[in-house]
Amino acid sequence: MFELTVQYLVLERRDPARNMARFYVLTIEPTLFGDTALVREWGRLGGRGRRQLDLFDGLVQAVEALESWLRRKTRCGYVQRHSPCLERTCDPA
Numbered sequence: 001m002f003e004l005t006v007q008y009l010v011l012e013r014r015d016p017a018r019n020m021a022r023f024y025v026l027t028i029e030p031t032l033f034g035d036t037a038l039v040r041e042w043g044r045l046g047g048r049g050r051r052q053l054d055l056f057d058g059l060v061q062a063v064e065a066l067e068s069w070l071r072r073k074t075r076c077g078y079v080q081r082h083s084p085c086l087e088r089t090c091d092p093a
Contacts, residue, residue, distance in 0.1 A: 009070065011078035021045040024073050028062045036062040
């Protein structure tokens with residue numbers, strides 16, 4: 001069985017004519033209390049940016065939220081930066 005393991009997604013939006021250089025990072029992380037968190041970070045490239053945690057009961061809900069944010073941001077003009085963080089893993093079971 002194959003599954004896609006995503007550690008983080010990095011999106012960028014650049015428009016030199018409007019002096020725009022922004023980033024958006026989506027990460028799924030476990031919490032200390034057994035929940036799953038979707039961590040969203042955004043801001044201007046080179047800056048500190050902001051951070052928001054959304055808690056979910058399970059991984060499935062967190063992945064659905066990540067995919068929703070990914071669709072939303074790509075509609076706004078963000079593009080995915082080359083990500084070595086996307087890798088396919090093989091579960092021998």
